[in-house]
Structure formats: C-alpha cells, structure tokens
Amino acid sequence: MSKRAILFVLGLSAAIVSLAQSLYVPLLPELQRELHASLTVVNLTVTLFTVSMAVMQVILGPIVDRNGRKKILIPGMVLYVLATLGCMFSYTIDMLLVFRVLQGIGAAAVPLVAATMIGDVFEGKERADSMATYQMILGISPAVGPLVGGVIGSVGGYMGAFGFAAASAILMMVIAMFVLPETKPVHSEAARSRLGINAFSRIFKNKTGSVTLLGGFVLYDVFYTFIVFLPTILESRYHLGPANIGLFSLALMAFHLVGSKASGKLQGKMGSVKVLFWAGVLLIASLVVFIFAAQLSIVTLLISLMITGFIIGLAVPALPVLLSSEFVAERATAMGVYNFVRYLGMASAPVIGSVLYPEGGTGLLVGVTAVLVGIAVLAIRRLLSKEEQQVMDS
Secondary structure: OOHHHHHHHHHHHHHHHHHHHHOOHHHHHHHHHHOOOOHHHHHHHHHHHHHHHHHHHHHHHHHHHHHOOHHHHHHHHHHHHHHHHHHHOOOOHHHHHHHHHHHHHHHHHHHHHHHHHHHHHOOHHHHHHHHHHHHHHHOHHHHHHHHHHHHHHHHHHHHHHHHHHHHHHHHHHHHHHHHOOOOOOOOOHHHHHHOOHHHHHHHHHOHHHHHHHHHHHHHHHHHHHHHHHHHHHHHHHHOOOHHHHHHHHHHHHHHHHHHHHHHHHHHHHHOHHHHHHHHHHHHHHHHHHHHHHHHHOHHHHHHHHHHHHHHHHHHOOHHHHHHHHHOOOOHHHHHHHHHHHHHHHHHHHHHHHHHHHHHHHHHHHHHHHHHHHHHHHHHHHHHHHHHHHHHHHO
C-alpha cells in the first residue's frame, strides 16, 4: 500500500472520530429537552468527552510504544463505535454521560496512533509535508462538524447525528483494518527498557520536547480564544447574527487549513524550528494588528482574522514534526504528552478569556495572548540558536 494512501486513511480516521467533539453541539438544546436535563449537565457531555480523550493520550502513549500502533488503533475504534451507538440509544442523561466518557476513551487512540504512524512511515521533508497534510485533514472536523450535525439533526435529531458518527467510524475502521500496516519500529533491548514512566521525564527535560510542548499549549490557547470569543466580539461590536458570525468563523478555519498545508513546503525549505520561530514572530504582529483592526471596521477585522488563522496554520504542523524527529523509541509517548498539552491549551482559552474579556475587552484578551506567544517565541529562539550552532560545528 502506498504511503499516501496510509496518510489519508490515518487523517480521515482521526477526522471522523474528532467529529464527536462538535457534531452534535447544535443539538444541545434538543438534548436538554429530550433528556430533561439542565443546560449545565448537557454541556458536561461535551466536557467529559474532551477530558477523557485528553487524559487517555498520556495513558495510551507508552502502551502504543510497547505494543504497536495498529494493535491499539483498531480496538480503540471498536470502543468508539460501541460507545457512539450507546450515545445514540441513551434515554437518560446519566447514560449519555457514561457513554460520552467511553467514546472519548476510544477516540483517544486514533489521533495518537495517526500522528505516531506518520512519524514512522515518513522521513525528512516528506514527514513535514505529510504532517501538514494530516493537520489540514484533521482541521476539517471542527470546521464542518456543527454544520453537518445541524443538517443531520434537523432530520434525525441527536440519534441521527450519533448514528452518522457511528456509521462513518465503522467505514473508516474497516478500511484501516485492511489498508494500514503495523509500523512499530523494532527497538533494541536498551531502547525498550527506556519506554514507560521514565520516558515522560526525558520528554520534559529535553529542550526540543519542552519547547514543543510550550508551543503547543500556547498556539491552541490562541486559536481557541478566537473560536470561543469571536462570536462575542462580532455581536457586541458589529451586532451580527449567528449566520454571519458563522461565516467569520468559517473564514478563520479555512485560512488555518491553507496555512497548515503550506507549512509542509516551508518546513522542507527552511526547517521546522525556523518555520515555528518566524510564524511565532508574525503571529505576535498579527495579534497586535487585530486589536486595532477589530475596532476599525468589519472588513479590517475579517482580513486580520484570516491572516491570523493562516499564520497559526503555518506553525501548528511543525510541532509534531519536531517531536517525531527527536523521539524515536518513545514517539507515541511524546505524541500523547503533546496531545494532552494542546487539549489543555484548548480548555484554558475560555477559562482565561472569561476573566480577561469582561475586564478589558478585545485589547486585553488578545494582548495577553500575544504576550503568551512572545514567551513561546523566546523559548523557540533558544532552540533555533542551538540548531544553528550544531550546523556551524558540523
């Protein structure tokens, strides 16, 4: 089977299970009515899925390194399908909460194994380009999930949305069983002894590991700050309705996907660390511009928003490429820690923003995110200096 076919199967599999995060969000009011639950408890079904998926990244990483990629991927997808069917037929909110946790546990294996297998299969410039393509495919889910869920839900309700998620996951699981090879590298006895708990300390103590984790947290915090607070900014400043706000969110996502695809080519020419550094510098500038552009006019806000999405897209694929190259024996463990940290970044955005935005509006909210990016850029600069020194020494 060709490498490109493996890449697209991995990307589509991860995108399909990621739909569970956003597919039924438009149907939360219906769930509230049908299951006679409060809005707080219904929203908990979203939170529990994300938390269980995040925690399992750290647990599954060493297991994937020790036991293999496909051996963990397929059982994870089986659990995801069964849990999704459980969500579909849940008739109480308690049942739905339990199955959402199980759904998150099953889903966790897919993006972890996908990123790890891409690191196994591809090398050098091919790895950067393939990881960028993977990030682009994965990014489709949050962009189209609510739209697809709304369309299906308008006909089949929340049962229809979960039914679609289960059916699409079954399709990808069958394809994965026949298309994907086992790519786990053959480790020496010494390498195998390094896997497990000790691998976590090596990842955090390693300069590339610590800088990459910091960058992942910050970038996803910035991106989800825009996703969460863009509707509020547009509604309060320009009095836009939900339909128009959706178009602005779609523009952000679309340019993020374009940036993700372009990142692979740039990394091939400049190197991953250099792309990450300069994308960080440009991101600081774009965030500062956004603060003023958001107040100037709706057109300047849109242009600034698209530029910001594009720059974030350039930066994000460089992070897993760096981890894949730096950690070979413990590649899945490193990817698991990275995924956990980026989920923390997503979760921190609404928490931090809910404190900053009421106090200082767009200026304080986006200004603080620019400072966070600045801290990450300083760390990346040290990593770049180390890389340049190694080149000079050689």
